[in-house]
Amino acid sequence: MxxxxxxxxxxxxxxxxxxxxxxxxxxxxxxxxxxxxxxxxxxxxxxxxxxxxxxxxxxxxxxxxxxxxxxxxxxxxxxEMNGIVLRSWNGKKLAEFGTLPGIDPTRFxxxxxxxxxxxxxxxxxxxxxxxxxxxxxxxxxxxxxxxxxxxxxxxxxxxxxxxxxxxxxxxxxxxxxxxxPRFAGTAGFGAMVTDAGVAPTDGMMHMAFGKRCFFAWQVLADGTGFWFVNLPVARPLTPSEQRERGGAYWLEHLTEVCEGDVTPAGRMLAATDPTAMLFAGSTESLPxxxxxxxxxxxxxxxxxxxxxxxxxxxxxxxxxxxxxxxxxxxxxxxxxxxxxxxxxxxxxxxxxxxxxxxxxxxxxxxPVGRVVRDALLPVMFKLVKPEKNAWQFRYPIDFDAPVG
Ligand SMILES: Cc1cc2nc3c(=O)[nH]c(=O)nc-3n(C[C@H](O)[C@H](O)[C@H](O)COP(=O)(O)OP(=O)(O)OC[C@H]3O[C@@H](n4cnc5c(N)ncnc54)[C@H](O)[C@@H]3O)c2cc1C
The missing domain is CATH 3.50.50.60 (FAD/NAD(P)-binding domain)
Structure with missing residues (x-):
């Protein structure tokens, strides 16, 4: 061509x-x-x-x-996501971020x-x-x-x-x-569930730093919800490798990994259709x-x-x-x-x-990093003014204006 x-x-x-x-x-x-x-x-x-x-x-x-x-x-x-609540494995709220005045919410x-x-x-x-x-x-x-x-x-x-x-x-x-790109240590999984079996989260995305993985969830007023997990893994996993093992394998594994954390992971994973699992591959960072x-x-x-x-x-x-x-x-x-x-x-x-x-x-x-993280995050978030990050979310583009 x-x-x-x-x-x-x-x-x-x-x-x-x-x-x-x-x-x-x-x-x-x-x-x-x-x-x-x-x-x-x-x-x-x-x-x-x-x-x-x-x-x-x-x-x-x-x-x-x-x-x-x-x-x-x-x-x-x-x-629409009205904000994010960060939690520790034991359910303790570490921080909450709402939307910033004058800035549209992030969407999922x-x-x-x-x-x-x-x-x-x-x-x-x-x-x-x-x-x-x-x-x-x-x-x-x-x-x-x-x-x-x-x-x-x-x-x-x-x-x-x-x-x-x-x-x-x-x-x-x-x-x-x-x-x-460098492997950043985790692999991503997620799914939509039609009946999450968990109370609606009022437009908030909840994210928990669990003991063995990171679990996030949001549930809408009609009971549908979505969750995602970042699972620490020893070596990079491609989406095809994740898929090869099958949704049922991963649901069982993730349920075990999330056990003991105070999150609705158990209920939401149980409500997930194994064939509807989404596989995101490994997280990587680019120098x-x-x-x-x-x-x-x-x-x-x-x-x-x-x-x-x-x-x-x-x-x-x-x-x-x-x-x-x-x-x-x-x-x-x-x-x-x-x-x-x-x-x-x-x-x-x-x-x-x-x-x-x-x-x-x-x-x-x-385990040590977890204790330090859970102790430091609330203090850090109290010190950080969310408005300080507002610049990230404002990037108006006037397409017709000449770039000069
Ligand atoms: C687990 C995970 C979670 C993420 N969460 C978020 C999030 O919450 N919010 C967010 O904004 N971003 C998130 N991202 C990042 C986001 O997915 C990427 O930043 C975004 O997809 C970048 O778009 P892109 O078009 O540059 O690359 P891609 O979406 O990767 O598209 C690249 C395309 O190029 C094609 N391609 C590759 N090689 C060749 C080739 N040699 N010839 C022809 N075609 C080729 C690929 O098949 C692909 O279709 C996440 C990423 C991961 C892995």
Missing amino acids: TNSTGTTKGKVRSALVIGGGVAGPVTAMALQQAGIEATVFEAYDRPADGIGGGMGLAPNGFQAFDAIGVGDAIRAVST VIRAELFRALREAAAKRELTTVYGRRIVDASQDADGVTAHFEDGSTATGDVLIGADGLRSTVRRLIDPAASA RSVRWSRGRMVLTGDAAHAPSSSSGQGASLAAESSVELARCLRDLPLPQALARYEELRRPRVERIVKETARTNARKAAG
Whole structure:
């Protein structure tokens, strides 16, 4: 497939977007809105329905989704969270965070539902996603960039955008010395339950640092609920490895691991259909990416910057970066566009990555770490003013404003 149209005075007219997760479709829609032709190439041969757990979408993410007109479609498949209550294994409340004045609440979404909403929005705009195209190499010259796929096919455009996630191939093509993501010690599981058998949580998400795992739950007024677990594991587990063992195995294991903690885990796990379990794979952290671009290749989303999975910011930052990248490519010729993009995005994402880095360690704490954590967290949270974090949740994007 060849769709190179060349550039006019360095301005990009066509883009190859690698990856059909969150950043890929958002980038493609934003590029289309910017007047740039975009095609998405996804490694898997079909949409990722039923894959992955649930996630929180921060209000800043919705500001990016709204900038390209998909915010309402995502609101329709997500649930508002009025706040978060953090608890110790013995039920003791460690801290409570409500919504901040003037800032919309975070929303909870099943990952597959988010992917579906984005995919449908992209399809409505007649954007093409080509499945079964795993990028393995790329070549570039003064006229364009060519993606080489595992199946031997190629595609050519003015710019190649790596939206191919944490284990990005495009990152390695841009910088062969780039560090690989590091295993962060836990694996994720979750499920929706139609009859949770637990009192509604008034829009609050409860999260408990259990003795052997981290358990979170929210129950709606109609009795439906969702839960997720971060389970400390000795080695990385992929979603396929989790799935191979089967939902029934994991439900039994998680029930045993959660035993003794004062949470509704026992009841909610018992109410879970083993075939409805969601497997999120292992948590991984990405060391700082030194290079975000080289020539006609550039990164967005997790490929460029991945905050801790507990930050609740990964997908939102991915959406922000993707929209900003499209604005830069619309307004500036290629080398300047990519430099401006990095200048706009790096300070913000690196600050968020830094501030959220320690949460995973708290989830996987051993017995001594647990005692220290439970003693320190309430004090720390009393000292931290929630408004101090409000900056994270405010990122209004005026799509039509020139980036300058
Ligand atoms: C357990 C867990 C919990 C999380 N919780 C949250 C949360 O609560 N809130 C939040 O905002 N974020 C959360 N995240 C992070 C969030 O999932 C990511 O930040 C977000 O999905 C990033 O989007 P992306 O498009 O950059 O990457 P991805 O969603 O990973 O998409 C990348 C896509 O690229 C494709 N791809 C990969 N390699 C190639 C290739 N070589 N060629 C072509 N295509 C390729 C993949 O198949 C995939 O479809 C969590 C992550 C984990 C693991």
